[in-house]
Structures are given as C-alpha cells and as structure tokens.
Amino acid sequence: MQRRIVSLWFPRLAAERSLRARPVDAPFALSLFDRNSERLYDLCPRAESFGLNRGMTLVHARSFCPGLLTRPADPAADQRFLRMLARWATRYCPWVGLDGRNGLFLDITGSAHLLGGEEPLLDDIRARLARAGLTARLGLADTPGTAWALSRFAEGIAETGETLARIGPLPLSALRLSDQTCTSLERLGIATVSQLYNLPRATVARRYEPDVLRRLDQALGALPEQISPLGEEPGFAVRMTLPDPIGLLDDVMAAARRLTAHLCQRLDTAQKGARSLKLTFRRVDQENQAVELKLARPMRDPERILALFERGVSAVDAGYGIDMIRLEATEVEPLGMRQLDRTEGLEKDGLDDLITQLGNRVGLDNILRFQPVDSHIPERSFKLVPAAYSRPAQAWPANRPRPIRLFAPEPISGTGFEPPRRFRWRGRALTVFEAEGPERITPAWWDLDDSWAKGLRDYWRIATHQGQRLWLFHTPQHPAWFVQGEFG
C-alpha cells in the first residue's frame, strides 16, 4: 500500500497558544531574550501588517507599531502544546510524529477512508484547528519530504505519482536545505527543485554536501524517511465519576479505596512506586479540593497509601457533595519486585510510614537524619540530610568528648590562657570547679568561614560549682573567651 503522509504546519503556534489563553484585540507578539536583546519570537497577522517580523528587536518593533502588545515567550510550554496536538492528531491515525518546533507528520496510510477520503480528512483537520483558534497549513503527499514542502509552499494534495510534478516548481528551500546551500545553488541559477533534479547527480554529489541529494531523494521517495511516533507516556491517574454526590467520610474513603487499588495495580504492572500522590475531589459546585501526599519511600501498597490519606481526607470540606474523585501519582520512581523478608519487613515499613505521616505534618524536608562528615571543625563534623532520601549512617566515628549541644559562640569575660575562674553566662554567675584542656583546633585554611575569622581556638571542658559543664574556647590570636557548648 502506498504511504500517504500529512504534514501539518502551525505557522503561528506560539502566538496563538498565548492568545488562546488570553485573547487581546491589538497587534500582538511574543518576545524572547536572545542575542543580548528582547526580540520578537512570534507574532499575529495584525502585527505583521505593520511590517514587523520575527527576530526583530522589541525596541525596533515598537518604533514601527507603538500599540504593540507583547508577552514573554515560553518555548517549553509551546513544545508541550505541540505534544498535546500530536496526541490530539492520533484521532486521525495512530502514527503521529513531531516535526521541529511547530509541525507534525501524520502517517494516514490506510486510515483516510474513515473520514470519507483525503479531501474530507484535510477539511476536518482544518475546521477543527480553526475552531481551536490555530492557523494550520496542510500538505498531503506520498513522502514526508513532499508533504512538508506542500504545507510550507503550496498547500494541497499531491496524488500518488505526481510527486515530482507538484514539488518541481517549488523553490529549493522546500527541500529542507540550509539557507547557505540554497543561496549557493541559486547563485548557479538553480532556483527550483526540478532544476536541481535535472542536474547530473554526480556533479551535485561532488560539489555539495550529501544533504542536498539526500533531501531530494527523500522528497521523491527514493530514500525512506521514518516518522517517529511519540511513545505513549504511562499515565498514573485514575478517576471516578459518581452518579450522585457523596459527602460522608466513609463513602469518600470507600471510593478512594477503589481508586487506590486500581492505581496500585497499574503501578505494579509498570514496576513503579508512587513518591507523591494527589487526590482531587470535585464538588458539585465545581470547586476542587486536593489532598497531597508525599511518601518517604516509593510504594504501591494500596492499604498503606490509603491509611496515610486518612488524615488529609478528613480535613476536606465536602460542601454540597463530591461527584468526581481523581487520584494521580504525580511523582513515580522505579520500584522493582521485592523479596518478602520475614525478619525486617514490617518494622521498616512502619518507620517509613511514620516518616510520611510526620512529613505531611511538618514537611518531608523537616524530617532529618545525621550523617557524619570528615571534618575536625566541631560544628561541621555532621550534616543533616532528609530522612526520606537517605539511609542511616552505619558507623559513627568515635571522637574526642564533645558537648551534647553546640551553639553559636557566646562571649564571656576572661583573660589569659587558662579559663577564667568566675564568669557570667546567660545571666548566671558561675565559678569554675575544674577544667580540662586545652584542645587546639585550627581552622581550615581553604575555608574562609567568618565564624573562624579569629584564628585558632583552644578548647577547654570546664565544670562549675553550679553544676553546668561547658565547652569554652580561647582565641589566642585575638585574645577572648567564648562558650560554645553544653555537655548537659
């Protein structure tokens, strides 16, 4: 069966996407910061009629058209929009590929008759896109190359066999060649595709880059060209629409239970675990309420997930009732099969669930674990890492006696190299009963930390008659005494 390809080109995709969201009644353009200035990225026909074009600086454009309205461009969102259009285009055929920034290829081989033929199919695409507020140019031919050329330069259908006749009169840039190559060919008097086709191949191959012949052959079908369809991204969202609104906690939880079971089954098939979940309730008054759940570890056990949702769900205001529930795994991570372990399984799961529960109360980043750091500076000898993304430290290095609580150094009065016999600290008069030291710690020379600006420190452990046991230090290079810790 002869392949039939549709090339869909959206000449103003970015501008129209922005206008779809917020229409304006004025000359409109999108701007993007490029090569040291704000430049026009895309624009509407009305702005074009003022003589503006893409790539022009914004300042320049404003001088032509003072009433120009602009918004910042968002190429990433445009790309997402194009992918969405690609997904939409699968209504015509199963084989849809992206073509650059603003085009699509549809392989409609064998599916055109479903809409009554090629002409009605193109009309249908055009009508639907026009309703969506998008300008589209369409080309249909045997090869992607020719379809591309038609959509850009001569909208229409090239019947099987008339490929060369249709593409022949078109300029060279219809072959997807670089501007530089086109210019250099045009200098030789070769302006159209048919002129290029009539040249001896050997000459062209010798004088020009291989791209010239490759593109020509692709357009004429002598070289195959693949269209890569987008992989279907596995979606981890399930939804339940209810015939009558519900509002009781038990009913909502029962519905959530069915959704969770379904979602977990899907995760299981994909060998994934959910890391964060979102449960959305749509009420009859169209108000949405969402419960988010961040998990300490990827998992797909419906019962455990449901138990963790309970607290959030009970806080939802059902209003006049809920008529749609949607559960989505917003973040998933690979989670393979796990060997059941009789000895450790349950206990560890319990701790992970606890981290999740606490994390949903204070934030998962506020559940921390200590990890040793190889540093002789007391306040840097450990770091705090989020517990949900780490394992416990195995062995804690044994060190010299250190206070149980460290704080920022607090100055006390004192002179000399030995600890002061009596001093005031936090409003209390203390007298030293015994002292042990000094332990000299020098700052790391490569580390310009302000708190160590006073140079090396001589640390002393002291006990007072009042019962406090403190960690003092003396900075011999800038004589002063400080308290930095409590032994408790």
Added chain:
Amino acid sequence: MSLKFSSVFPLKHARAHEVCGDSALSFAAIAAGMTKGAVVWISEDWRPTVNPEGLAPYCDPGRLLLTRAGNQLTALASAETALRSGAAGLVVAELSGTVGLTEGRRLQLAAEAGRTTAILLIPEGAGSNAAETRWRSTGLAAPSGPSSGLAPVPRQNGHDSTHWRWSLIKNKIGTLSEWVVRWDAAAHRVIVVSEAGG
C-alpha cells in the same frame, strides 16, 4: 523502705515521662541508649539541634530521626503521631512551653496505644500532671566532696568523672527519691554512685 533505682530506670515502657533541669539532654540521651529501634527526636526549628558527636557516647546518632516542628503545637502533634504509630523505639520531644493536662494526657494515651515510650524535655515547672514520672537532672559540681580551692585543676587523664543528680520529682506509682549517678562508657550503663542524694 527507699525506692530502688532499678525499679524506675530504665523508664517504664509505653508511658510518657518528663525531664527538666540543666542536664535533661544527657538524661534523654542515656534513656535513648537503653532502647532499641529508631529514636524520633522532635524539636522546634529555632532551637539548635543536638550535637550527634556529643550524643555518640550514650546513643548511636544514626538511630535518630530529627523532626523540626514550627511551633510547640506542631511538636506535640508530631509526638502524638509518632507515638501512636508504634514504629519508633522512643520519642523525645524538646518543648519550650507549658504542657497542659489535655496535651499530656493525649500523649500518655498515644504512648500506651502505640506501645512506645515518650520523653518530654520541659522547662522547669512546665510539666503536666499526666506524666508517669518527672525527673530533674542536674550536673553535680563536686562528685568527690567539696573542692579544695578555686584554682582550675587541669586534669591529666581522660577519665570522665561526670556525675549527675537525678531527682525523681513526680512518680505516679511510687515514692520520690534522688540518686547521684555517673555514666560508665565501657559498660554502657548508668552506675548509681550514692542513694538519696548521698
């Protein structure tokens, strides 16, 4: 007949206990070392964390799960969640305000429900009546009699002669008492130096 130390320490399992005093932290660290499993250590986020190196002699810092709560209410709520889940071996909460009777009772019930022990580090006199026991832990100035003078004596050996006075100032199921104790790092246990404040 005086109260035996071994009948009140290690702390009674699945109950909420309160500790105050200057050396409350080391009391909690020692109690944590006597338990198994994870230690959920809840504190308000303005407070500096405990120093894991200082904790290491008493209790493996790797067991700690630090929970930084925004305020005392969140800290209490987190403590209740942690206790009720029963997944942790011990829950320690550093509190800066008063614990009301309702809060204290809720924690006590949660501790019983989850079979987990709780230690609340409270300011002096801020405890609730619902606690199983309340302790005051203070450092002891002169473990071996009155000091000879004011001169700081640089000690030569690394022998740690830290002594604490642990006073039991509330006990739901018995009498009150106090002990002078010290930590035996080699045996990893608390040694009673003298009974009744000796």
